[in-house]
Amino acid sequence: MPEGHTVRRLADRHRELFAGEPVAVTSPQGRFAEGAARLSGATLLDTEAYGKHLLHHYGDVSLHVHLGLYGKFADGDLPVPPVVGEVRLRMANTRHWLDLRGPTACEVLDPPEVDALRARLGADPLRADAKPEQAYERIRRSGTALAALLLDQSVVAGTGLIFVLEALYRAGLAPTAPGRTLTPEQWRELWADLVDLMGKAVLSGRIDTVRPEHEPEAMGRPPRVDRHGGEVYVYRRPGLPCLVCGTPVSRGELAGRNSYWCAVCQPLAAS
Numbered sequence: 001m002p003e004g005h006t007v008r009r010l011a012d013r014h015r016e017l018f019a020g021e022p023v024a025v026t027s028p029q030g031r032f033a034e035g036a037a038r039l040s041g042a043t044l045l046d047t048e049a050y051g052k053h054l055l056h057h058y059g060d061v062s063l064h065v066h067l068g069l070y071g072k073f074a075d076g077d078l079p080v081p082p083v084v085g086e087v088r089l090r091m092a093n094t095r096h097w098l099d100l101r102g103p104t105a106c107e108v109l110d111p112p113e114v115d116a117l118r119a120r121l122g123a124d125p126l127r128a129d130a131k132p133e134q135a136y137e138r139i140r141r142s143g144t145a146l147a148a149l150l151l152d153q154s155v156v157a158g159t160g161l162i163f164v165l166e167a168l169y170r171a172g173l174a175p176t177a178p179g180r181t182l183t184p185e186q187w188r189e190l191w192a193d194l195v196d197l198m199g200k201a202v203l204s205g206r207i208d209t210v211r212p213e214h215e216p217e218a219m220g221r222p223p224r225v226d227r228h229g230g231e232v233y234v235y236r237r238p239g240l241p242c243l244v245c246g247t248p249v250s251r252g253e254l255a256g257r258n259s260y261w262c263a264v265c266q267p268l269a270a271s
């Protein structure tokens with residue numbers, strides 16, 4: 001599933017391609033025909049990313065998209081290409097077209113519904129209006145594993161498995177450590193690191209989490225080969241040596257997801 005940096009990049013791109021002009025909106029597949037009819041002809045004013053949610057604002061209504069596991073956007077310059085596959089939403093202005101296929105959510109929301117969506121999302125490290133102290137209030141009262149709390153979009157929004165596991169590694173915190181063991185200072189540093197890592201990913205379009213001294217050239221090792229791209233410490237590296245201490249990276253299941261960590265660099269406190 002795309003993490004928050006991908007959604008932010010989409011919001012920025014859609015603003016660049018479409019904002020300020022009326023757009024024609026259709027649903028070639030038909031499943032969004034009613035919503036498309038409500039939007040078509042309106043001027044896209046702005047776009048917004050909040051966690052993994054994308055919003056296109058048209059003034060009195062907004063388009064809400066959540067890509068989920070299979071959703072994908074494609075765009076290009078006119079002419080609009082023939083429809084291929086199940087295109088839920090197609091939009092075009094005088095210069096560009098955009099197709100959306102396979103999203104989990106594609107719906108029109110009115111302002112109170114947009115407010116309700118924002119209200120159920122936690123602190124997004126990519127947003128200037130994020131309130132990390134509210135996220136910490138949830139974390140410090142919880143016996144749930146840190147990794148599960150950081151993946152809970154009502155606590156922190158936009159973070160997926162890669163950012164969460166990598167940030168925990170960089171902080172030396174075990175993914176299974178209960179939230180209540182996290183000190184304010186540890187949270188301050190973890191949050192700052194998420195802001196930094198995700199901000200860099202918005203610029204580069206990939207997730208790189210290794211420090212300069214652990215990059216392939218610095219260590220004389222081959223670059224990582226993985227469809228997710230990016231240089232990481234533990235994500236999807238089970239059994240491979242930890243880049244810092246050489247211990248084979250561990251894998252386990254946590255909240256129904258695979259979890260990866262270094263048992264030496266991220267010890268679980270005895271308490």
Ligand SMILES: [Zn+2]
Nearest residue numbers: 242245262265
């Ligand atoms: Zn290690």
